[in-house]
Amino acid sequence: IEISNWKEKLNSSTTESNLEKFINQMKLMQFPNSILVDCTANDSVVKHYLEILKASISIVTPNKIANTQSYDSYLAIRETAKKHNVQFKYGTNVCSALPVISTLNDIISNGDEIIKIEGIFSGTLSFIFNSLKEKDSFSEVVKIAKEKGYTEPDPRDDLSGLDMARKLLILIRESGIPFELKNIHVDKIISDDAQNAKTVDEFFTKLKEDDKRILELKNKARQNNCVLSFIAKYENGEARLSLVEIDKNHPFANLHDSENIVSFTTKNYWKNPLIIRGQGAGADFTAVGILSDVLRISNYLS
Amino acid sequence: IEISNWKEKLNSSTTESNLEKFINQMKLMQFPNSILVDCTANDSVVKHYLEILKASISIVTPNKIANTQSYDSYLAIRETAKKHNVQFKYGTNVCSALPVISTLNDIISNGDEIIKIEGIFSGTLSFIFNSLKEKDSFSEVVKIAKEKGYTEPDPRDDLSGLDMARKLLILIRESGIPFELKNIHVDKIISDDAQNAKTVDEFFTKLKEDDKRILELKNKARQNNCVLSFIAKYENGEARLSLVEIDKNHPFANLHDSENIVSFTTKNYWKNPLIIRGQGAGADFTAVGILSDVLRISNYLS
Incomplete structure (x- = not known):
């Protein structure tokens, strides 16, 4: 997607937004070293985290839900990421971009x-x-x-x-x-x-x-x-x-x-x-922290 | 060297301390992934940094001298380390182990x-x-x-x-x-x-x-x-x-x-x-920071 006209493209698209289809499409495309960035604050994407990590796709998110459910599910995400050799990064979960x-x-x-x-x-x-x-x-x-x-x-x-x-x-x-x-x-x-x-x-x-x-x-x-x-x-x-x-x-x-x-x-x-x-806190500031997590993963992959 | 009796071994050794010989010996041994830790505060070891990095040996140090000489020599160390694919770490140069x-x-x-x-x-x-x-x-x-x-x-x-x-x-x-x-x-x-x-x-x-x-x-x-x-x-x-x-x-x-x-x-x-x-500041605290730099290099190497 060209950065210059993403908004026009998005507005003129006739494809309905559908999370299940998006995730399936993402898995089918099999891009090497993909990273999913979840900028939602609800659990609709979180439900798919294990499936996404199993497809060898890393995840970066400011969303706190996955880390604050049961301790068992906290561990499951880490074990799945490790097993499939991908990363789960959430540096903005606490104090936004502060380290x-x-x-x-x-x-x-x-x-x-x-x-x-x-x-x-x-x-x-x-x-x-x-x-x-x-x-x-x-x-x-x-x-x-x-x-x-x-x-x-x-x-x-x-x-x-x-x-x-x-x-x-x-x-x-x-x-x-x-x-x-x-x-x-x-x-x-x-x-x-x-x-x-x-x-x-x-x-x-x-x-x-x-x-x-x-x-x-x-x-x-x-x-x-x-x-x-x-x-x-x-x-x-x-x-x-x-x-x-x-x-x-x-x-x-x-x-x-x-x-x-x-x-x-x-x-x-x-x-x-x-x-x-x-x-x-702040949207700009959180964006900085999310980008920082994406760069950390790409440094790790390179 | 066994950790348990290093002090006795050191005290009973008849080998004189000699920096040049030490560095030559280190280069000759060609251990893979070696790290030299310079815990001195003077420039006698610093003079050999480029030679050590060229021998593909990483350096960790709290010594500020190498980083505070001319900007040209500051750059030379970085370029040499990069060229020989080794690391130069000095996280304790400022505020000891604080990040x-x-x-x-x-x-x-x-x-x-x-x-x-x-x-x-x-x-x-x-x-x-x-x-x-x-x-x-x-x-x-x-x-x-x-x-x-x-x-x-x-x-x-x-x-x-x-x-x-x-x-x-x-x-x-x-x-x-x-x-x-x-x-x-x-x-x-x-x-x-x-x-x-x-x-x-x-x-x-x-x-x-x-x-x-x-x-x-x-x-x-x-x-x-x-x-x-x-x-x-x-x-x-x-x-x-x-x-x-x-x-x-x-x-x-x-x-x-x-x-x-x-x-x-x-x-x-x-x-x-x-x-x-x-x-x-403090010796214990600086030791923590030095170990942390050594661990960072070994994580990078592993």
Whole structure:
């Protein structure tokens, strides 16, 4: 396909989009060294991953689903890729293009061992709690985050912590530790009333009822020379996402905008943890990370 | 050689240590996939690098000398390694085992471009300026750093900034930019009197004369809600090491102990820079990084 006129070609095509046919066609063509790039966020392509890997086609994806289902299916993908001598790359699963998964892979392949993982893996939650340092109303800050396009269409998808829990799960598994999503404890940020509201508008109305409680937590933190932060943590076989007070000098306390951060304490990095920080979300930025995974596979193949 | 009794064997050996003979013997043995690990900090082994690479032997080293001589000799090593299909690895040249050089190499091989590099690459200077936040006497802080074994036997080797300038030079060159050490401007931290003292004891006596000036700088910074920091920076073709005021919320302001930090602003990482932070010095820690380079080469060879 010529790059210059792909859009016209696509628009004028009469072929209906059909995933099954696409995958069959891909397998029939038998191009050497093919890579499938799955840029969806749902499980319709994920269901075919094993079949695709068995056809000796590598996969690159920002989609977290394949890595956050059961640990058995996590292992099955790796074994299938290995058996068919292809690669499965998902460097953008955690903190987008930041070199978090690749650094963790290096740590483990050097024979080091993870003692503790801590991080803020959600650009949305990072933005909300960073903004809360300046503003008093939590619901207003969530509204600003939505207006800036930093949240999902329904901000509860971010506030539930599920996305951040999935990312922590992936880092735990990459550390060589079998773990299931259901074993990550997630503290509630917002009340059940707000979480269960029928519409997004109703959610914002209910959210105002949380403002007083969160302002009190924030003021209590301030008295202790701390700030409020929502942090993911794994240590000693336990994983938890919690709303905590952190000291103003803590590495996580002075993030700007929607920055992500991760801190690995290991047998080698014991004195001070290894910390990676930076922009961890955004379509452009994720595209950079996906391209980087594709280039890694092509370097490996060449 | 058996690992269990290497020390006895070494002590009982009557063979004199001789670098030329060692290298000739190594070349004669023609072991496949050999790697020479140069753990010296002087140039006696470096002089033989080209000869070793030409004998198809890879090199791993924490030694910065080969990378900080003229840009021509920097290029010559790379061309020789490439021609003879061997590797030259020095991941511990900057920030010890922290993944700084490897991350920069990935950034560049992804087609990204460096806009700005900033960092604190000296564990010694990091410790001194971190401690200065609590204490008022600069000379006392330098004395504590020496007593803790954080400085070279002569602390002026650290305070001159030369070691940190070399590390900045390596990062600039890894970014694909031809640069020479002499073009890095290094601000003086201490007075000429202290720098030129005849002995280390005399140096410490002279250093007390600097205390008042540095305390004034520190107090001025404090009035601006800032702290004093010694930072390496490359931007727009200019490289400089300077003693500057940085805001208390700056990512470099809250380092602990002797932590290193580096910040890469690139075309892709433009919104917020990519920051790596952690322990960046120490013999154990450097050994981890050297082993990691050896493992990278053996993964490549296998």
